[in-house]
Amino acid sequence: MSALVTTPNIPDPDGFYADLIAAQDHMTDDEASAFAARLVLILSNHIGDREVLAQAIHAAAQHVRGG
Amino acid sequence: MFHDRYQLAFKLYPYARSADQDADAPVRHPVVVMGGGPIGVATALDLGLQGIPVVLLDDHEGIGQGSRAICFAKRTLEISARYGCAAPMLDKGVVWNLGKVFHDDRKVFEFNLLPEDGHRFPAFINLQQPYFEKFLVERVREAQAQGAPIELRGRNRVTNAQVHDDHVALDIETPDGPYSIEADWLIGCDGASSPLRGMMGLDFEGRVFQDSFLIADIRMDGDFPTERWFWFEPHFKSGASTLLHKQPDGIWRVDFQIGWDIDRKEELKEENIRRRLDAMLGEGVEYELVWTSIYTFQCRRMKKFRHGRVIFAGDSAHQVSPFGARGANSGMQDVDNLGWKLGLVIAGKAPEALLDSYDAERAHGADENIRNSTRATDFITPKTKMSHVFRNAVLGLAEDYEFARPLVNSGRLSVPCTYDGLPLNGPDALPGGPPRTRPGSACPDAPIAGGYLLDWLGGDFVLLTLNAEAPETLEEAGIGMRRVALTGAEDAAGLLAERYLGDAPSAVYLIRPDQHVAARWDRFDETAVRAALHTACTLETA
Numbered sequence: 297m298s299a300l301v302t303t304p305n306i307p308d309p310d311g312f313y314a315d316l317i318a319a320q321d322h323m324t325d326d327e328a329s330a331f332a333a334r335l336v337l338i339l340s341n342h343i344g345d346r347e348v349l350a351q352a353i354h355a356a357a358q359h360v361r362g363g
Numbered sequence: 364m365f366h367d368r369y370q371l372a373f374k375l376y377p378y379a380r381s382a383d384q385d386a387d388a389p390v391r392h393p394v395v396v397m398g399g400g401p402i403g404v405a406t407a408l409d410l411g412l413q414g415i416p417v418v419l420l421d422d423h424e425g426i427g428q429g430s431r432a433i434c435f436a437k438r439t440l441e442i443s444a445r446y447g448c449a450a451p452m453l454d455k456g457v458v459w460n461l462g463k464v465f466h467d468d469r470k471v472f473e474f475n476l477l478p479e480d481g482h483r484f485p486a487f488i489n490l491q492q493p494y495f496e497k498f499l500v501e502r503v504r505e506a507q508a509q510g511a512p513i514e515l516r517g518r519n520r521v522t523n524a525q526v527h528d529d530h531v532a533l534d535i536e537t538p539d540g541p542y543s544i545e546a547d548w549l550i551g552c553d554g555a556s557s558p559l560r561g562m563m564g565l566d567f568e569g570r571v572f573q574d575s576f577l578i579a580d581i582r583m584d585g586d587f588p589t590e591r592w593f594w595f596e597p598h599f600k601s602g603a604s605t606l607l608h609k610q611p612d613g614i615w616r617v618d619f620q621i622g623w624d625i626d627r628k629e630e631l632k633e634e635n636i637r638r639r640l641d642a643m644l645g646e647g648v649e650y651e652l653v654w655t656s657i658y659t660f661q662c663r664r665m666k667k668f669r670h671g672r673v674i675f676a677g678d679s680a681h682q683v684s685p686f687g688a689r690g691a692n693s694g695m696q697d698v699d700n701l702g703w704k705l706g707l708v709i710a711g712k713a714p715e716a717l718l719d720s721y722d723a724e725r726a727h728g729a730d731e732n733i734r735n736s737t738r739a740t741d742f743i744t745p746k747t748k749m750s751h752v753f754r755n756a757v758l759g760l761a762e763d764y765e766f767a768r769p770l771v772n773s774g775r776l777s778v779p780c781t782y783d784g785l786p787l788n789g790p791d792a793l794p795g796g797p798p799r800t801r802p803g804s805a806c807p808d809a810p811i812a813g814g815y816l817l818d819w820l821g822g823d824f825v826l827l828t829l830n831a832e833a834p835e836t837l838e839e840a841g842i843g844m845r846r847v848a849l850t851g852a853e854d855a856a857g858l859l860a861e862r863y864l865g866d867a868p869s870a871v872y873l874i875r876p877d878q879h880v881a882a883r884w885d886r887f888d889e890t891a892v893r894a895a896l897h898t899a900c901t902l903e904t905a
Contacts, residue, residue: 329749333756341766 300351365518365538367423372493374425375500378518384542392418393709395533395546397521397559399423401432401492402677402694403552404499404515408446409702411506411513415709418544420535424517426500429654430491430580433610434688438779438805439695440484441878445821448502449484452495456488457609462591464771466758468598472768476776481858482808483815487776489610492691524549524562524673531672548705549673552694557679563670569663570737572684573623574744577602577657579636582614583650593773595743595758601639604743606773614653617643618685620744627657660684662737664729668697669722676701681729686739686774689732696779697725703822703876712841713900720787720901728780735775742772779805782879789873789882789895795866796883806878807862812853819847821878824896826887829859830869833887839896844873875899 306312320328340349376399383390394410396403399421410417435452443449463473476486503513522541523534531549535542551559560567592607599605602619610616619639621630629635636655644650664681668674677694701721707713745751760767782788782803791802799807809816819825824844826833830851837844854860864870871888873881873895882895896902 329752330756330759333749333753334760337753337756337760337767337770338764 298345298348300348300355302355365422365520365536369423369427369429371423371425372428373497373500375497376421376515376517377424378538379516380537380539381514381516383544384537384539386542389532389543389545391530391545391547392416393546394418394548394550394705395420395531395544396550396552398551398553398677398679399426399515399517400552400554400677401496401499401691402698403550404496404503405442405446405695405698406550406552406676406701407513407515408448408499408503408506408511409698410705411503411511412446413702413706414512415706416512416514418514418516418546420516420519420521420533422518422520426493426496428493429656430493430578430610430614430616432492432495432688432691433489433608433616434692434776435488435490435495436688436692436777437482437484437486438777439692440488441805441808441817442695442699443499444483444817445699445878446499446502447505448498451498451501452490453484453488455494455498455611456490457589457611458485458488459589459591459609460486461588462593462773464758464761464773465592465594465597466755466762467596469762471595471758471761471771474768481810481856483817484808487688489608489616491610491612491614494611495691521559521562524559526563526671526673529672547672548709550701550705551673551675551679552677553679555678555682557675559673560665560675560679563673565665565670567663567665567682569661569682569733571661572659572740572744574603575621575623575625575627575630575657575659576685577619577621577630577636577639578655579617579619579640579652580610580614580654581617581640581650582612582653583644583648584613587615595754595773597643599642601643604773605643607643621657625657630657631655658685662733662740664726664733667722668725669718674701674705674718674721676725680725681733683732683736684740685736686743687732687736687776688774689736689777692777693728693732696728697721699877700725706876707842707900713902717901720785723785724782724787727782727785731780732777739772739774743774781805787875787881787899787901789898790884790891791882792884792891793865793867793870794885795864796870797862797865800863800872800880800883802880802882804880806872806874806880809854809859809862810856811849811859812855816849816859817878820874821876823876824881824899825872825874826892827863827872827874828870828887829864829872831871831886833871833892837889837892839893840900840902842896842900844892844896873899 394417396419407419460476464471478486520536525532589609594605604620606618608616668680676697683689704717745754757770788802826846872883881899
């Protein structure tokens with residue numbers, strides 16, 4: 297079973313985070329929501345592994361709702 | 364008193380007094396079907412063609428008006444072909460392959476159903492439900508003339524059903540007053556609001572969708588092509604979504620999603636319907652309103668489709684949203700599944716337990732249909748702000764990115780379900796065999812010399828041999844199996860081999876009377892075939 301990577305895996309984390317925030321610099325909240333949804337879909341397709349995606353959805357949901 | 368609940372499109376079985384009404388005691392019939400819609404008439408046809416006497420009761424004298432179900436799938440046509448009435452459906456129906464999806468004023472993408480080569484029937488035809496029913500009834504008349512013991516009784520309304528262990532007693536109201544009959548088996552095909560289900564106090568639970576849809580069938584000479592057009596949030600603001608679909612006779616189905624809190628009477632006023640249509644079609648397009656209706660829907664099913672001697676089929680047993688054309692199409696698969704099983708049980712060749720497999724297999728089908736239609740509905744009508752954001756993100760990306768197109772869901776069109784993992788399946792002992800013909804699957808069609816494979820299958824158990832030997836006939840526990848022998852010589856296109864052999868050099872399939880695969884092997888093994896027949900008919904093991 298493929299496992300969701302939850303250890304540091306992004307080179308140059310500060311640079312990545314700055315890019316993520318900069319992309320939304322001049323967006324309204326509605327645009328930012330639309331951006332976030334598109335990003336999720338584009339990345340999900342790139343991952344393309346239903347097991348990993350299910351674990352990621354679960355991890356995110358659990359983190360928001362507690363569990 | 365008899366009041367029609369709806370107007371008729373075709374008066375096909377006018378009330379006629381039956382001898383049962385003058386009998387001293389209630390007459391017993393082997394099978395009574397309640398409800399003369401497509402599923403009831405198909406059930407009567409299936410049983411009648413087997414020579415089983417069947418009485419169909421309907422509280423009207425024919426087929427109701429309104430196009431209603433308009434999309435009939437390949438599997439439905441294949442089943443109808445087995446009953447001998449697919450040709451007029453195909454002649455009359457509109458074949459379409461191209462679908463276009465729009466968001467606001469932009470075309471998101473288009474898809475082609477890309478029908479696979481080598482099938483007698485197209486993936487879909489569009490045909491108004493009254494025509495579909497009429498062709499079934501015409502086939503009943505033809506079968507009756509050839510001696511099929513089918514009786515259609517119009518204006519016979521069942522007012523009470525008393526269920527006993529070995530029969531059902533029915534009270535019936537007619538224009539001549541009441542009478543009673545008994546049925547060894549009662550098949551409830553009386554629709555989504557099934558009076559029979561109500562009389563028996565049975566559950567029908569599921570999810571209500573809080574949205575209303577306005578249907579307008581219009582006749583016009585507009586130059587819209589024969590395609591399925593679906594708009595999400597259309598720029599013409601006539602609904603939260605809109606569907607345009609071609610029917611025969613120059614008629615178009617327009618389906619507007621108009622919200623939950625609506626004034627039905629107001630919405631159904633002609634000027635209000637025309638306002639929506641004019642916005643969509645543009646000024647100056649002439650059209651005639653043929654039929655209009657507002658519907659809401661639920662996705663739900665009965666917990667059990669069989670209750671002793673009473674069996675439910677079609678909408679009375681399960682209801683889905685219209686997205687995906689899974690209503691009438693799944694009902695026809697119910698009939699296909701039930702007919703041969705009831706036939707064997709009535710003939711005393713199989714135990715009643717075989718009918719529990721109808722429940723298992725068709726409940727599996729209903730769950731699949733409900734899941735698919737619920738998913739489509741949730742995509743078309745997002746329930747939260749963020750699911751709306753995601754839905755529109757999919758539509759937006761689909762314009763530019765191919766990957767997002769499979770996520771767009773305006774209805775996943777009906778295909779027959781595979782009875783994976785269910786009790787009637789025998790072994791899958793064909794190494795290299797194609798997954799699509801594994802046990803439980805509906806047999807895919809294939810061209811063979813002089814016709815199509817499915818012409819040779821169905822009605823009884825078949826041993827389909829491909830490059831393999833087997834006896835011409837075989838009998839087990841009084842149930843016959845008929846060999847259909849094919850080789851590469853009959854398979855010029857190679858599609859039979861592609862669909863049934865895969866990487867295997869030879870194969871033997873045991874195929875059920877409903878054209879589903881019961882088991883398959885790489886060669887004939889008599890002991891294994893006999894055992895698989897036992898399994899497929901739930902016979903006690905010898």
